[in-house]
């Protein structure tokens with residue numbers, strides 16, 4: 178059902194849902210658009226509406242081919258809407274969940290695109306603060322890039338900042354998605370451009386390996402890992418990519434690459450990555466299966482966050498639009514910031530736990546393995562049934578007429594020509 182948004186836009190159909198609102202397919206004076214209608218509780222929050230108006234020129238001024246442009250921001254009664262470029266394709270989360278891991282070439286090319294978009298935003302003084310696969314849209318209507326890689330655009334600029342808590346509550350609460358949070362955010366520092374680099378390197382790792390470097394399990398455990406752990410090298414990861422990922426996951430924000438440099442360094446890798454197959458990643462230590470330490474369990478009780486592995490998949494506009502499934506996954510999660518003491522105790526307990534934890538697969542990888550196992554069992558059952566049917570047919574054809582009928586409880590005999 179069509180609905181008017183302000184005086185210039187009409188929306189027709191829901192194409193995705195996120196934690197901050199619903200994205201609609203719409204029409205504006207210059208053609209089709211995507212309209213993100215913010216959640217009612219956000220739209221009626223006067224502080225947020227004020228910030229929305231304040232941020233208008235910064236967000237609508239960001240014009241770059243690797244960024245989903247915001248054309249307009251509409252405040253109309255209880256509606257608060259962002260009018261954006263319509264991207265015909267899918268989001269990176271959906272692609273990743275479908276493929277498990279991406280080839281090094283495609284992963285690197287996609288992340289280089291996003292780094293270029295970030296470079297433009299950072300130059301304009303805008304920090305994204307919620308870089309993750311859900312916020313990378315793959316434009317399948319655009320001509321592909323190197324080696325057929327889909328072209329990527331970063332979306333959702335400034336939303337995290339809009340819904341962020343005021344400065345005074347930042348000391349106690351974190352806005353973001355746990356798997357991608359830079360350590361300095363967890364420690365309560367003001368998020369600067371380097372947080373986006375950390376998150377983007379996390380996404381690159383995830384595309385290559387199939388899971389994030391510090392994700393899985395309890396939110397408290399995830400936060401602790403960001404602050405205290407280093408990522409162990411991954412077998413088979415091309416050296417050049419590994420060096421870039423390690424630099425960008427540095428705990429000290431100043432040691433990370435800048436976005437423009439990251440884009441350039443990634444593109445330099447493309448020629449050597451051409452033709453490499455996706456990494457055959459062995460079973461990893463599975464943080465998803467870590468038993469929360471007592472300190473983390475305490476954190477759990479007061480945690481209002483969404484949990485690290487509640488993923489929501491929302492397709493971007495497919496080439497032929499179709500309604501996307503409903504979703505309940507929270508992101509832009511508001512988490513209680515753990516105290517320094519809690520973080521320290523997570524670290525101590527983590528060391529003890531690590532030695533006791535057997536290698537297991539990550540949550541998503543296990544899901545994939547489970548699915549494959551189920552498919553194998555199904556195929557085996559089908560083959561078995563087909564074999565039995567063939568044997569039965571052969572038996573019935575060879576047996577004297579009536580023999581099968583004579584068997585107690587046997588199926589009606591297949592009558593064939595007399596032998």
Ligand SMILES: Nc1ncnc2c1ncn2[C@@H]1O[C@H](COP(=O)(O)OP(=O)(O)OP(=O)(O)O)[C@@H](O)[C@H]1O
Nearest residue numbers: 193194195196200211263264311491492493494508
């Ligand atoms: N400009 C756009 N063009 C086409 N589809 C879009 C566009 N923006 C968002 N979408 C689709 O709508 C879905 C929901 O987007 P939204 O930005 O609300 O949530 P999200 O980024 O996935 O999650 P969250 O807001 O919780 O971080 C996306 O996954 C994407 O599939």
